[in-house]
């Protein structure tokens with residue numbers, strides 16, 4: 001597969017962008033309609049509680065189960081019919097896992113835009129196609145007379161889900177969806193460095209400053225100064241352009257993730273990784289920060 005040509009072609013499909021722009025608001029509105037429960041469900045599906053996206057964990061179920069089915073089907077085709085019940089069970093397990101993968105994937109996808117959204121939608125469409133092939137295969141497996149067709153549909157489904165997995169991998173490794181965009185902590189200052197004169201940070205405001213080579217968010221709330229990484233861990237949004245909330249947290253301007261200013265922890269997704277936080281002190285009129293080292297490390 002010529003990866004650039006394939007990805008470029010997907011990126012050029014305007015119908016994918018139009019479909020994404022129609023589906024995304026409906027997904028987000030469905031969660032919003034659920035109020036606080038909807039927010040908690042959305043956070044759960046993102047994997048905020050796990051500190052890691054939940055979707056790739058769940059996708060191992062259908063991929064593993066359907067790989068098992070392909071091996072057992074192959075053995076059956078070689079005359080080992082005793083493996084047929086195992087193959088059928090593996091197809092069923094894969095279908096159950098595909099439901100979980102779909103729900104978590106749709107939730108993560110709702111936080112993407114642009115070419116990421118197009119590739120994600122194509123990834124989803126291929127998965128829907130693969131799931132339909134496996135579901136049809138399962139129905140036919142129960143009718144002995146159509147066993148060959150059933151296995152053929154499963155094999156076809158395996159090819160489709162493999163192509164989809166390629167796109168899913170490109171979203172993570174090529175487009176950095178689901179990776180921690182603050183994972184450069186080695187470059188954050190380990191010793192205190194001056195970043196701003198104290199009198200330039202007014203109460204109830206936020207500022208982007210540079211600590212060495214990396215951007216840091218400074219905020220002053222109720223007289224206290226806080227500092228966390230400026231680049232949102234979700235997809236790199238600029239936190240200083242977000243909202244400083246009354247409860248001492250900051251909301252990212254891009255997809256609405258909320259982080260505690262105190263320790264950078266995720267209060268609400270789609271982010272799943274916390275923001276690195278900084279120790280803050282005022283020295284000779286200058287605000288100084290250094291990377292906070294959690295106890296025990």
Ligand code: FES
Pocket residue numbers: 111232233234235236237252253254255256257269270271
């Ligand atoms: S970049 Fe997506 S929530 Fe911040």
